[in-house]
Amino acid sequence: MPTIPSRRERLKDTPAPRPKRVILAAPRGYCAGVDRAVIAVEKALTNFGAPVYVRKQIVHNIHVVSTLEKKGAIFVDDVAEVPEGAHVVFSAHGVSPAVVQGAKDRNLQAIDATCPLVTKVHREATRFARDDYQILLVGHAGHEEVEGTMGHAPERTTLVNSPADVATIEVDNRDRLVWLSQTTLSVDETMETVRLLRERFPTLQDPPSDDICYATQNRQVAIKKVAEEAELVIVVGSANSSNTVRLVDVALENGARAAHRVDYASEIQQEWLDGVSTIGVTSGASVPEVLVQQVLDDLADAGFADVSTVVTAEEDLMFSLPKELRTDAQGNPDERALGGRRRLDWQKDD
Numbered sequence: 001m002p003t004i005p006s007r008r009e010r011l012k013d014t015p016a017p018r019p020k021r022v023i024l025a026a027p028r029g030y031c032a033g034v035d036r037a038v039i040a041v042e043k044a045l046t047n048f049g050a051p052v053y054v055r056k057q058i059v060h061n062i063h064v065v066s067t068l069e070k071k072g073a074i075f076v077d078d079v080a081e082v083p084e085g086a087h088v089v090f091s092a093h094g095v096s097p098a099v100v101q102g103a104k105d106r107n108l109q110a111i112d113a114t115c116p117l118v119t120k121v122h123r124e125a126t127r128f129a130r131d132d133y134q135i136l137l138v139g140h141a142g143h144e145e146v147e148g149t150m151g152h153a154p155e156r157t158t159l160v161n162s163p164a165d166v167a168t169i170e171v172d173n174r175d176r177l178v179w180l181s182q183t184t185l186s187v188d189e190t191m192e193t194v195r196l197l198r199e200r201f202p203t204l205q206d207p208p209s210d211d212i213c214y215a216t217q218n219r220q221v222a223i224k225k226v227a228e229e230a231e232l233v234i235v236v237g238s239a240n241s242s243n244t245v246r247l248v249d250v251a252l253e254n255g256a257r258a259a260h261r262v263d264y265a266s267e268i269q270q271e272w273l274d275g276v277s278t279i280g281v282t283s284g285a286s287v288p289e290v291l292v293q294q295v296l297d298d299l300a301d302a303g304f305a306d307v308s309t310v311v312t313a314e315e316d317l318m319f320s321l322p323k324e325l326r327t328d329a330q331g332n333p334d335e336r337a338l339g340g341r342r343r344l345d346w347q348k349d350d
C-alpha cells in the first residue's frame with residue numbers, strides 16, 4: 001500500500017517561491033537630441049512668450065507633448081496652420097527643405113530643433129544625390145524623419161520599408177548605389193535588410209558612418225542584456241515612438257517571454273505579472289524618467305521592490321541649442337546654450 005507523504009515531506013519538496021525582482025536597463029530614456037528639442041520649446045516659450053507653435057510632436061511622447069501644451073505650446077501638422085510671423089519650432093525628427101520654404105513664405109520665425117544626428121543623415125542624402133547616387137533609404141513609410149530625409153533628395157531616394165521590399169526594388173545604375181537609414185531602427189533588422197540588399201546589389205555602398213544613432217543602439221544593447229534574464233519586459237514610451245517600439249521587438253527576440261509598451265504605469269495589467277519573477281524595465285529615447293519611476297513604484301506595490309540596474313554604456317553627449325535660443329530673453333548669453341541638461345526638472349514638475 002503506497003505511503004502518504006507527511007505534510008512536512010510535501011513542503012520539503014515544494015520549490016521555494018522565486019524572489020520577485022526588477023532589472024532596470026541603462027541607458028534608457030532621454031537622448032541628447034530629445035533633451036535639446038524639449039529645452040528648445042521651453043526656452044522659446046520663455047524668450048518669446050506663449051504661444052509658440054511646434055510643427056508635429058516635438059518628440060514622440062504624449063506626456064512630453066501634453067506637458068508642453070500646458071505651458072503654452074501649440075502643436076500643428078503643417079506650417080500653413082501657423083499665423084503669419086509667429087514663432088515655429090521644427091521637431092527633433094527633422095523637416096524637408098519644402099517645409100523650411102513653407103515657413104519662410106509665411107514669414108515665420110523658425111527654430112530648427114532637428115536632432116543633429118538626423119541633420120547628419122540629411123547632409124549625406126543631399127551629398128549623395130548631388131553626386132548622382134541612388135539612395136536606398138531603410139526606414140518606415142510615413143515616419144516624419146523618413147519624410148524629412150526623403151525631402152532632401154526626392155528624385156534620388158527609394159524607400160526600403162522592410163526586408164520584404166528588397167526583392168522588388170528597381171535601381172538605375174548599380175555602380176552608384178548607397179544605403180542610408182532612419183536613425184531609430186532595430187540594428188539587427190536593418191543589418192538583415194542591408195545583407196539582402198547587398199545580395200541583390202553587390203556594389204552597394206555603405207553610409208560614411210552609422211545612421212542608426214548612438215542612443216537607439218545603446219538602448220537596444222541594454223535591453224538585450226536585460227531580456228536574457230527577464231520573463232517580462234515593460235517598455236515605457238508612446239506607440240508612435242519608433243525606437244520605443246523597436247525595444248519591444250528586441251526584447252522579444254532576445255529571450256523575454258513577453259514584452260509590453262506602456263505610456264503610463266496605470267496601463268500595466270495584473271495578468272502580465274502572474275507567474276513572473278523577473279521583470280525588465282526600460283524606456284524609449286523620448287521618455288522622461290518620471291514615467292519610469294512611476295512604473296517602478298507600481299511594480300514595488302505589486303511585490304517587485306527589489307530593483308537592480310544593468311548598465312551597458314555611459315552616455316554624456318549633449319548638443320548645443322538652436323542658434324536662435326542661445327541667449328536669454330534679454331539677449332544675454334545663456335549658460336545652457338552649449339549643452340542640454342539632464343531632465344531632473346521633469347521629475348520635480350510632475
Ligand code: SF4
Nearest residue numbers: 031033034115183213
Ligand atoms: S533618438 Fe537619436 S536621432 Fe533621435 S533625437 Fe535621439 S539622438 Fe537624435
